Amino acid sequence: AQSVAQPEDQVNVAEGNPLTVKCTYSVSGNPYLFWYVQYPNRGLQFLLKYITGDNLVKGSYGFEAEFNKSQTSFHLKKPSALVSDSALYFCAVRNNNAGNMLTFGGGTRLMVKP
Amino acid sequence: EAQVTQNPRYLITVTGKKLTVTCSQNMNHEYMSWYRQDPGLGLRQIYYSMNVEATDKGDVPEGYKVSRKEKRNFPLILESPSPNQTSLYFCASSRGTGAYEQYFGPGTRLTVT
Numbered sequence: 080a081q082s083v084a085q086p087e088d089q090v091n092v093a094e095g096n097p098l099t100v101k102c103t104y105s106v107s108g109n110p111y112l113f114w115y116v117q118y119p120n121r122g123l124q125f126l127l128k129y130i131t132g133d134n135l136v137k138g139s140y141g142f143e144a145e146f147n148k149s150q151t152s153f154h155l156k157k158p159s160a161l162v163s164d165s166a167l168y169f170c171a172v173r174n175n176n177a178g179n180m181l182t183f184g185g186g187t188r189l190m191v192k193p
Numbered sequence: 194e195a196q197v198t199q200n201p202r203y204l205i206t207v208t209g210k211k212l213t214v215t216c217s218q219n220m221n222h223e224y225m226s227w228y229r230q231d232p233g234l235g236l237r238q239i240y241y242s243m244n245v246e247a248t249d250k251g252d253v254p255e256g257y258k259v260s261r262k263e264k265r266n267f268p269l270i271l272e273s274p275s276p277n278q279t280s281l282y283f284c285a286s287s288r289g290t291g292a293y294e295q296y297f298g299p300g301t302r303l304t305v306t
Contacts, residue, residue, distance in 0.1 A: 088233075111292050122197070122283055122297035123236075130292045169235060179243065179290045180251065181226070183236040 081106040083172050083184035091190045092160045100155040100187045102170030110172050112153040113181075114144055117167040126168075129153060140164070160191045195220045197298035199284050205304045206274055214269045214301050216284030224287045225267040226251070226295065227259065229280040236283065242267055243290070274305040 082105045092098045104110060111130055115123040127138025134146045144155045153170060170184040197218045206212055218225065226241040228251075238251030242261040256278055258270040267286075271278060281302050285295040 083235075085235075113294060115297075120300075122299045123285075123295075124297070125294040128292065128294055171236075173291070179224075179241060179249065180238060181295065182238075182252075183228075185233055185235040 081172055081174060081180070081182045083170050083182055085168075085170055085184035085187045087187050088185075089188045089190060091192065094162050094191050094193050095159050098157050098160045098164070098189065098191070100168050100170075100189060102153045102155065102184060103151050104153060104170070104172040105151065106172050106174050106182075108174050110174065112144075112146065113171040113173075114138065114142070114153075114155050115169045115171065115183075117169065117186075119166075123169060126155070160189075162191045162193055165189055165191045195296070197284055197286055197296050199282075199298040199301050201301060202299060203302050205306065207306055208275055209273050212271050212274060212303075214271075214282060214284075214303070216267045216269065216298060217265050218267075218284075218286040218296070219265065220286060220288075220296065221264065222286035222296070223264075223289050224293070224295075225261065226285045227257070227267070227269045228283045228285065229253065229278075230283060230300075231280050239269070239282075271303075274303075276305050279303060279305050 084103045113128045114126040129146045137143045227239040228236040240259040242248045284298040287293040287295045
């Protein structure tokens with residue numbers, strides 16, 4: 080069975096500082112990995128994904144994520160946090176071999192303080 | 194505007210009273226899915242559909258039914274709701290599985306008393 084772990088329920092960072100939201104995964108075969116963001120009272124929005132190739136993936140709103148196969152991780156990063164980045168972030172994984180199931184982590188709340 | 198719509202957005206009901214949450218997408222997507230979101234548990238997949246008349250169970254299908262008679266619609270049916278189905282429900286769609294990202298509806302907050 081595939082699974083995703085987001086070890087931090089909440090990450091606090093000061094505006095202007097770099098941020099990292101951690102994600103590790105377990106899946107048979109090669110993974111497709113996704114990050115989504117959820118703002119209050121809204122549905123999830125797609126941020127970025129890893130399919131294959133370059134381990135550093137760039138996405139929306141200045142976010143990027145680094146795929147590390149040996150550590151089975153896909154951490155979300157941003158060089159300089161904004162207060163408006165405060166939201167709930169979800170990592171998700173799908174098996175790339177006819178994988179129909181998309182499995183989400185428990186979510187990490189990012190709080191960016193002025 | 195490309196979107197996934199859900200109705201109703203909020204629903205309070207009583208145990209055992211059948212209800213349906215509708216989901217519709219206007220992007221001609223093949224794949225549709227229902228999730229429930231509970232604090233600390235993230236999103237858990239209830240059912241998904243690869244195409245019309247093709248549905249399959251996700252991680253937590255007990256107590257739910259779905260149908261996919263038309264490509265654009267994917268209603269979620271609770272035949273006999275129970276309090277443990279109180280949750281925030283999301284419908285999502287995508288062009289396919291694999292590497293395709295999903296587009297989510299705004300959510301339906303269901304309370305079963």
